[in-house]
Amino acid sequence: MGNTPNIRFKGFTDDWEQRKLGDVFEQTANIVNPNEEKIELWSLTVEDGLTSKTERYNREFLVKKDNNFKEVRPGDIVYNPMNMTLGAVGYNGMSKSVAVSGYYTTMIANEGYDSYYINTWLKSPQAISLYKIFATGSLIEKQRVQFSTLSIIPATFPNYEEQQKIGQYFSNLDHIITLHQRKCDETKKLKKFMLQKMFPKKDEKKPEIRFAGFTDDWEQRKLGDVLVSLQNNTLSRADLSNESGVAKNVHYGDVLIKFGEVLDVGKEQLPMITDERVLSKYKASFLQNGDVIVADTAEDSTVGKCSEIAGLNGDIVLSGLHTIPYRPVEKFATGYLGYYLNSGAYHNQLIPLMQGIKVTSVSKSAMQDTDIVYPKSVKEQAMIGNCFQSLDHLITLHQRKCDEIKEIKKFMLKNMFPQKG
Structure with missing residues (x-):
């Protein structure tokens, strides 16, 4: 069972073949200046992969600090050599290029390898165990996986058709996770908006948004x-x-x-x-x-x-x-x-x-x-309380669904790739 996974799609029985990752990937190094080329600045996190920096960082400060940024083109894979043993890998599945720190490694899968399959495998427990074996650096917290190190790591791969099946499966899971997370975030924003509008502002006696039929001052x-x-x-x-x-x-x-x-x-x-x-x-x-x-x-x-x-x-x-x-x-x-x-x-x-x-x-x-401040009518109070409890119920529902699919993905990552990578 060393070179076949525990769970496979019906119709696939061949052993997976070993490859060195240097045969699977080609490193890219397209240097860009985000200011000059009007390209968005993105980051990379272990939890979310490729992530927009616009809400978390001062763009002008970062760009002035260091103009050495790399372009991540559609279909490219990017990873952080310093956090590779934690699974800091991202895939650009968008139709636009983004810029990342020059410290990151960018690469593309060679012909005959499905990008989404590769991106998924790179974050699997089997792959992470390999990074830990081959990572360089005397201190565990400072171990790195540069592309030269990644290139010599051996791993097993199925044929292209099976890669596509597995890649599409994980793509569907990620889509469902993203959908529920987006719904959760949207409902949180709606709740925040309603908290601002359904209670009177300072020195006012009525809220901006109110249920029909209620007009008395609070x-x-x-x-x-x-x-x-x-x-x-x-x-x-x-x-x-x-x-x-x-x-x-x-x-x-x-x-x-x-x-x-x-x-x-x-x-x-x-x-x-x-x-x-x-x-x-x-x-x-x-x-x-x-x-x-x-x-x-x-x-x-x-x-x-x-x-x-x-x-x-x-x-x-x-x-x-x-x-x-x-x-x-x-x-x-x-x-x-x-x-x-x-x-x-x-x-x-x-x-x-x-x-x-x-x-x-x-x-x-x-x-x-x-x-x-509060409405005199207990009925109006109840309608306000029910409104927010309904929003909280939706938030909890989408978060629970999101977490459930993440658990399924976690299980499948362990079982749809060979135990030894």
């Missing part, structure tokens, strides 16, 4: 008049269990990173408090559906991010370290407070109240005088 109150604070515990993660306990605990780090605007307690796996004495100490602060947990500490301006409790059905849940738990004094529709308190309309009020340099925090007393 209420404006001080946070301290609308929400009363509960007591949080100060247990560290070391004091908690991932298996069993007497109560669930919401940690500030999970509010900042893991949880969304609405935390469905019944669906999320929460760490557990194991000390029964904690229950009697914090009995008056057991959380209820509709309560809001604010993370009061962070390493950036995300401090103040919150999650609204929902889906709680008999469980005991407490708000943990570096959080401020709040309970509304009147009934709000599910989701409204969670999405509003995370919107720019409210969160921008917290920015001037933040204290600290490396670690930023906002105090309970400072939050008391911030303004909260």
